[in-house]
Amino acid sequence: MRQFERASYLFCPAPLTPRGFTHEELIDGTELRRLVPAVAESCPGGVVSRRDGAAQPARTTTAFRRKAEQLGTTIREGVLATNIRKEQGRWHVDVGAETFAAPVLVNAAGAWAGRIAALLGEPVPVETIAPMLMITSPVAHFIDPVVILRGRKLSFKQFPNGTVLIGGGHLATPDQDRNETVLDWRKLAESARTVAELFEVMRGATITRAWAGIEARMRDDIPVFGPSALHEGLYHQFGFSAHGFQLGPGAGAVMAELIVHGGTQTRISGLSIARFSQ
Ligand SMILES: Cc1cc2nc3c(=O)[nH]c(=O)nc-3n(C[C@H](O)[C@H](O)[C@H](O)COP(=O)(O)OP(=O)(O)OC[C@H]3O[C@@H](n4cnc5c(N)ncnc54)[C@H](O)[C@@H]3O)c2cc1C
Numbered sequence: 001m002r003q004f005e006r007a008s009y010l011f012c013p014a015p016l017t018p019r020g021f022t023h024e025e026l027i028d029g030t031e032l033r034r035l036v037p038a039v040a041e042s043c044p045g046g047v048v049s050r051r052d053g054a055a056q057p058a059r060t061t062t063a064f065r066r067k068a069e070q071l072g073t074t075i076r077e078g079v080l081a082t083n084i085r086k087e088q089g090r091w092h093v094d095v096g097a098e099t100f101a102a103p104v105l106v107n108a109a110g111a112w113a114g115r116i117a118a119l120l121g122e123p124v125p126v127e128t129i130a131p132m133l134m135i136t137s138p139v140a141h142f143i144d145p146v147v148i149l150r151g152r153k154l155s156f157k158q159f160p161n162g163t164v165l166i167g168g169g170h171l172a173t174p175d176q177d178r179n180e181t182v183l184d185w186r187k188l189a190e191s192a193r194t195v196a197e198l199f200e201v202m203r204g205a206t207i208t209r210a211w212a213g214i215e216a217r218m219r220d221d222i223p224v225f226g227p228s229a230l231h232e233g234l235y236h237q238f239g240f241s242a243h244g245f246q247l248g249p250g251a252g253a254v255m256a257e258l259i260v261h262g263g264t265q266t267r268i269s270g271l272s273i274a275r276f277s278q
Pocket residue numbers: 079080081082108109110111112113130131132133167211212213214215237238239240241242243244245246247248
């Protein structure tokens with residue numbers, strides 16, 4: 001993923017306090033303008049994470065999929081897994097006309113994982129959210145790092161073809177049963193105005209499309225991760241609260257350790273599903 005490596009910047013008017021975040025560095029307006037020359041004069045400085053990175057979701061997940069298939073994973077798409085049950089010590093799941101059985105089951109169903117956990121006797125306070133993104137017409141290259149604005153909801157990055165991806169946390173209305181969303185165009189317009197305000201170069205760009213995805217958000221914004229508190233052989237991995245793309249590969253590696261070796265050196269006790277019932 002090296003070709004996608006970029007630094008991220010947070011425009012932050014308040015000074016950072018030392019809290020052990022050694023990967024982030026407070027920079028003044030001069031350094032900010034050296035790194036992001038197109039930014040408006042009104043931005044006083046920022047925070048840079050010089051070794052941070054970005055990856056394209058479609059390419060990244062395809063790479064993971066190919067590797068998993070090479071290693072013998074069976075993938076079924078476009079069909080619901082239903083009727084999850086434990087019989088004679090093994091978990092059974094119906095997938096269309098097929099039934100799969102295994103000693104271990106991982107509940108990694110994203111926004112729908114809370115329903116599965118509840119069906120299996122472990123209800124948790126999980127909300128369904130739908131973060132929105134939009135993409136612009138191509139603009140001459142003007143920025144390399146991914147930018148996140150503090151104070152107003154905005155993040156964006158420019159692709160090699162000149163288009164700019166604009167996000168930042170404004171939410172659409174999710175319809176979980178239909179796996180559909182209704183976009184909030186007022187909020188998208190707000191993001192577009194902020195971009196135009198901060199980056200003059202963007203004022204001539206048009207929005208070519210916008211979309212949203214459905215995601216599970218926990219009450220404490222921390223994922224549910226680890227063994228079930230009730231059932232042997234059941235593991236939960238959901239509620240990434242809009243941070244699951246960056247956490248996914250690490251979370252998957254730790255989950256594999258838990259299942260194969262029965263434990264991990266990574267501190268995960270605070271992520272247990274039991275935190276909501278204690
Ligand atoms: C617009 C947008 C932008 C985002 N940007 C970022 C970002 O910049 N950085 C970041 O870290 N994160 C980002 N996220 C969040 C990130 O995408 C999620 O946190 C992450 O995808 C969650 O991973 P997951 O595997 O838990 O769930 P998902 O990716 O939702 O995967 C769960 C899968 O399970 C399937 N499923 C559910 N129930 C069933 C069933 N019964 N049978 C069969 N299949 C089922 C679903 O269809 C889904 O494919 C963004 C999310 C959105 C929507």
